[in-house]
Amino acid sequence: MNIDFTGKVVLVAGGTGGLGRAVTLAFLEHGAQVAVTWRHEAEFTSLSSAAGDAASRLAGFNVDVTDARATAALVEQILARFGRLDVLVNTVGGYAGGIPLWQLEPETLERMLGLNLLATYALARAVAPVLIARKSGSIVNVAAKAAWDHAAGASAYAASKAASLALIDSLAADLLGTGVRVNSILPSIIDTAANRSAMPNADFSKWPKPEDIAKVVLFLASDEARVIHGASVPVFGNG
Numbered sequence: 715m716n717i718d719f720t721g722k723v724v725l726v727a728g729g730t731g732g733l734g735r736a737v738t739l740a741f742l743e744h745g746a747q748v749a750v751t752w753r754h755e756a757e758f759t760s761l762s763s764a765a766g767d768a769a770s771r772l773a774g775f776n777v778d779v780t781d782a783r784a785t786a787a788l789v790e791q792i793l794a795r796f797g798r799l800d801v802l803v804n805t806v807g808g809y810a811g812g813i814p815l816w817q818l819e820p821e822t823l824e825r826m827l828g829l830n831l832l833a834t835y836a837l838a839r840a841v842a843p844v845l846i847a848r849k850s851g852s853i854v855n856v857a858a859k860a861a862w863d864h865a866a867g868a869s870a871y872a873a874s875k876a877a878s879l880a881l882i883d884s885l886a887a888d889l890l891g892t893g894v895r896v897n898s899i900l901p902s903i904i905d906t907a908a909n910r911s912a913m914p915n916a917d918f919s920k921w922p923k924p925e926d927i928a929k930v931v932l933f934l935a936s937d938e939a940r941v942i943h944g945a946s947v948p949v950f951g952n953g
């Protein structure tokens with residue numbers, strides 16, 4: 715197995731987040747130049763310092779990727795800076811749960827649709843033409859187990875993740891024959907600092923680590939996964 719992204723440019727949307735940070739560091743470790751989006755500068759500063767010497771191959775952009783125009787401009791900036799773009803990984807997303815539908819505020823549904831669906835759309839819309847022109851490249855979208863498993867209290871989250879999965883499935887059909895691949899991964903609970911503080915009594919050992927999920931992302935993004943297109947890959951672990 716040869717996973718080497720030397721000379722490749724990767725956009726990790728949400729690259730400062732719980733999963734995105736591990737994905738970004740893994741791409742840097744495998745030689746890529748990585749552009750990340752950030753919303754809080756301190757998180758980008760922290761990511762840069764974790765990257766060490768590889769921070770010279772890391773660039774950060776303060777962009778709201780639920781805004782399709784701003785996201786298109788981001789891709790132009792990445793092309794201007796790096797001259798190419800090979801991979802998109804979308805780790806932007808949000809969660810709202812414990813709310814029966816009849817108590818769900820419209821703003822919460824709109825926030826879930828923004829973070830989990832509009833961001834997927836805006837990023838894929840901006841990046842796909844660049845990859846199609848190169849006749850190569852890969853998109854990995856982070857959905858969630860909730861896209862399949864529609865639990866009580868999670869209607870907005872489940873619906874928005876299911877919609878993002880459908881959007882990516884349809885994009886996979888659009889991309890047939892172009893040389894560009896797209897796949898989704900479906901995490902359940904990830905072992906992030908935010909989840910540890912939200913569920914302090916849980917057994918953390920059962921939760922997949924961001925670094926282990928990052929390995930799946932790198933594989934799907936790499937040429938080693940050239941026969942995988944249009945897949946939805948569960949990354950729940952076996953705990």
Ligand SMILES: NC(=O)c1ccc[n+]([C@@H]2O[C@H](COP(=O)([O-])OP(=O)(O)OC[C@H]3O[C@@H](n4cnc5c(N)ncnc54)[C@H](OP(=O)(O)O)[C@@H]3O)[C@@H](O)[C@H]2O)c1
Nearest residue numbers: 728730731732733753754778779806807858901902903904
């Ligand atoms: N954590 C889990 O247990 C779990 C389970 C299943 C699925 N997932 C999915 O996995 C993905 C990553 O989850 P995570 O736990 O790593 O989430 P996270 O820690 O909240 O990270 C999300 C990242 O996206 C950024 N972001 C938020 N809104 C944005 C916007 N409008 N434009 C640009 N960037 C924005 C955040 O920046 P700021 O932090 O600066 O706002 C953060 O860097 C998400 O799609 C999530 O739904 C997570």
